[in-house]
Amino acid sequence: MRRSSVKPSPYPTSRNPPRLHGPASPDRGRLAAEPGSAAASHGPLLLTFAAEVGWTDVRLIRPVDRLGTWYQNRKLTAAVTGRTTISGRDVTLQVGLPSNFPYDLPVVRLDHARTFPHTPHVELDGTVCFxxxxxxxxxxxxxxxxxxxxxxxxxxTLHDGWTTDPADEFMDEFGAYWQQTFPRFHVQSFLHVDDRLRAVSLTLAPQRIRRNRSQQGHSVEQDWHHRQAQAQEARRALISGPAPRRPARALGWVADDAAEPEAFTHQTQASGRRHALYIPLRPDARLQPPRPGERWSAAEIRTLIREHLTDENLRHLDELVKPRGDTLLLIMALPRPRGGVTLIGLRYLHLKGRHPLAPPGPDDGPWEEPEPVTVQRLDRPLVTARGGGRTTLSAKRVLLVGCGAVGGHLATMLATAGVGHLTLLDHDLVAPENVFRHVLGRAALGRRKVEALAADLRNRVPYLTVRAVPLTLDGAVMSGEIDLGAYDLVISATGEPAVDLDLNARLRQINAPRAVFTWLEPFGIGGHALLSTGDEGCFECLYSPDIAGDTNTFHNQAALYARTQPRDFNLDEIGCGSFYTPFSDLDARRTAELAVRLAADALEGRLNDSIIRSWKGDPGAFLNAGYVLAERFSQDADRLLSGGPYAAQWCRTCGTP
Incomplete structure (x- = not known):
């Protein structure tokens, strides 16, 4: 739990803060400690602190006394307890120092916290969170x-909790307080989080997983849930000591559409569906969570829900309260005052033909207490935004031509940026000489780049539809495997001007010219990303006939190297067929990032003009090899990076005849 604000004043307990009365007793209850140990140095420090804040009944805490469990679970080396007054209330507080103090902050605890009003940001063991x-x-x-x-x-924190309405604080951190009811089950939610009450589907987890999910394999998801169960046990032990409890079990997942869980996991999901209800409360709803270790009764839940629904949702609820089996799962959507929504679950068993949310009637006998269920939100908008992706890109379709060093990083960045539909086109294999600067590395040796990359992306990125086409551009178009007009954006990262010119011409012919072309220059002297929107400018605008009159030779006008060079840039270490352009993985990543940012701006409509952006690097190795820089390299780096127009009127593809 984290506080939403921090008061800057030292002790803001009232307009005239009460003096924390009484002198401390420096000699009282000293810890026996080895000279020079952390406890030996921390104990006197704590006693000095207690004297300065005016505590009474001060003593150092021993690991074997009543507070020993808190002391040991918090891994403290020294702690002090004393009495004071906060907001007119007599309280006993403890302050403890961890072994890595002062790099780790002290811990403050309210003694007998359950005897005070339910206070936000006071944890199970009385520790005050700030x-x-x-x-x-x-x-x-x-x-x-x-x-x-x-x-x-x-x-x-305590003063605010006791002198102001804590409703907003509770609602903002409701998920954390719900954990303190010690749920035995957890459920994953793929629901569309909105304000519409409705029936949804609960798909039960396989029985072998429900029995003990933490013991089944070592997947990331299973390990996460196991750690959650361990953390829950640790929190419980803080207030009541260790107790044998079963780890939280996977109940299953809830969704509006069965395709959503499959889109997240890229696996076909199990059957076995049950009835569930999604219940969004009004935006002004303010609920107080149960105290740690306590739970709501069925009657309390019915009252809370019915009192905090909109009129429309209440009418809809009354239409849905017909009995549907002996069990029911409720997913409640609680609005957070700071923004966002918290989901919590309640599981009813042994309903015996009754519905727990129906209006009270003459036959409304005793109800079995519903079980709290923790809900892990895995819906597309939350997961995408939480990971830094853009939800506006989830419906976009992108074709990536070329999946080499730059293209491999491009594919990964496009997926993690939030692009929902990606087609990869490349006919090449991952070769040993590729491993140092290809995103797939050695694990994909000998495999088709697009197939290995697609498999890697499915394992890493949820909600991504990725298709691999292991063909050349011409082969894919001629065979009908690729329809260039079916995409929101086409990106070329082949690094081959002839292929890019061919792609550029094909796009212009079908009036689908929006594309990004990206490429690297030798020795890492720079990289480029060009956006062609079809209004003015296309990739061929960068190429013009040679000034010497050789119309079959072209030079890229955006190049950072001079037109005339003493020899070719391609290196050959072991003989014919092993030519390569020298650049590093860092250069490939930098160019891919430049292209992805340009592509995202175009897909979201922030860029509507044709533009080229370039970065330039250290030319030392390039110059030492005897090569010559172009005049464009001398331009300001920020000017190159911000980009500018490049359209050529004489372009034979998009220019004016």
């Missing part, structure tokens, strides 16, 4: 000042 502003650097040279700062933040 937020340290991002970027704040702790001054390790002043440990006493760190103690005072942390203590002030903890006191402010």
């Amino acid at each position: 937020m340290v502003p991002r970027g704040l650097v702790i001054d390790r040279h002043h440990p006493l000042a760190i103690l005072h700062d942390v203590y002030a933040r903890a006191v402010a």
Whole structure:
């Protein structure tokens, strides 16, 4: 749990903060410790702190006394307890120091927290949670000042919780408080999170997974759930000591459409569906979560839901409360005042032909207490945005021609940027000489680049439809495997001007000219990304006949190397057939990023004009090899990177005759 704000004043308990009365007793309850140990140095520091804030009944805590469980579970080396007053309430507090103090912050605890009003940001064991502003650097040279700062933040948390309405704070962190009800089941949600109450589908997890998901294999998902179960046990032990409890089990997943879980996992999902309800509460709903270790009754849940629905959703609920079996799963959508939605679950068993949300009637007898269920949101908008992707790209269709060093990184970046439909076109294999600068590395040796890349992307990126076409551009078009007009954007990363000119001409012929062309220059002196929108400018605009009159020789006008060079750039280390252009994986990544950002801007409509952007690198190796830079290389790096128009009126493809 994190606080939404931090008070800057030292001890904001009231307009005139009460003095934390009484002198400390420095000699009381000292820890026996080895000279020079952390406990030996931390104990006197804590006693000094307690004296300065005016605590009474001060003593150092021993690991074997009543607070020993908290002391040990928090991995403290020293802790102090004392009495004070906050907001007119007499309280006993503890402050403990971890072994890595002052790099790890002190821990502040409210003793007997359950005797006070339900307070936001007070954890199961009474520890007070607070937020340290991002970027704040702790001054390790002043440990006493760190103690005072942390203590002030903890006191402010308690003061705010006791003197202001905590409803917003509870709603913002409801998911964390729901964990404190010790749910035995968790469910994955692929639901579209909106304000429409409706019946949805619960697909039960296979029985072997439900029994003990943490013991089935070592997938990332299973390991995550196992760690969640371990964390839950640790939290429970903080207040009640270790107790044998079964790990949280996978109940299954809920979805509006069975295709969504399959799009996330890229696997066919199991059958065995059950009835569930998605219940969104009003935006102004404010609920107080159960206290740690407690649960809502069935009657409380019915009242809370019916009182916090819109009129339309309440009418819809009454239409859906017909009994449908002996079990029911509710997914409640709780609005967060800071924005967003928290999902929580409730599982009903042994309904015996009744519906728990129906209006109370004469036969409304006792209900079995519903079980809380934690809900892990895996819906497309949340997962995409949380990972930094753009949800506006999820419906876009992109064709990537060329999946080599630049193209491999491009494919990965397009997928993680949020592009939902990707077609990969390349006929080449992954060769040993590719492994250092290809995203697939050694694992894909001997495989088709597009097939290996598609498999890798399916394993890594959810909600991605990826298709591999292991053909040349001409072969794919002639065979009908590729329809160039079916895409929102075509990207070429072949690095072959002849192929790019061919693709450019084909796109112009079918009036689907929007494309991005990207390529690298030798020795990492630079890279380029060109956007062609069809209005003015196309890839062929960069090429003009040789000034000497040889109309069969062309030179790229955007090149950072001079037209005339002492020899070819391609290197040959072992003989004919082994030619390659020297550049590094870092150069390929930098060029791919430039192209992806340009492509995303075009797909989202932020760029509607043809533009070329370039980056330039260190020319040292290029010059040392005896090559010559073009005049364009002398342009300002920021000017090259921001880009500009490149259309040529004399272009024989898009120019004016």
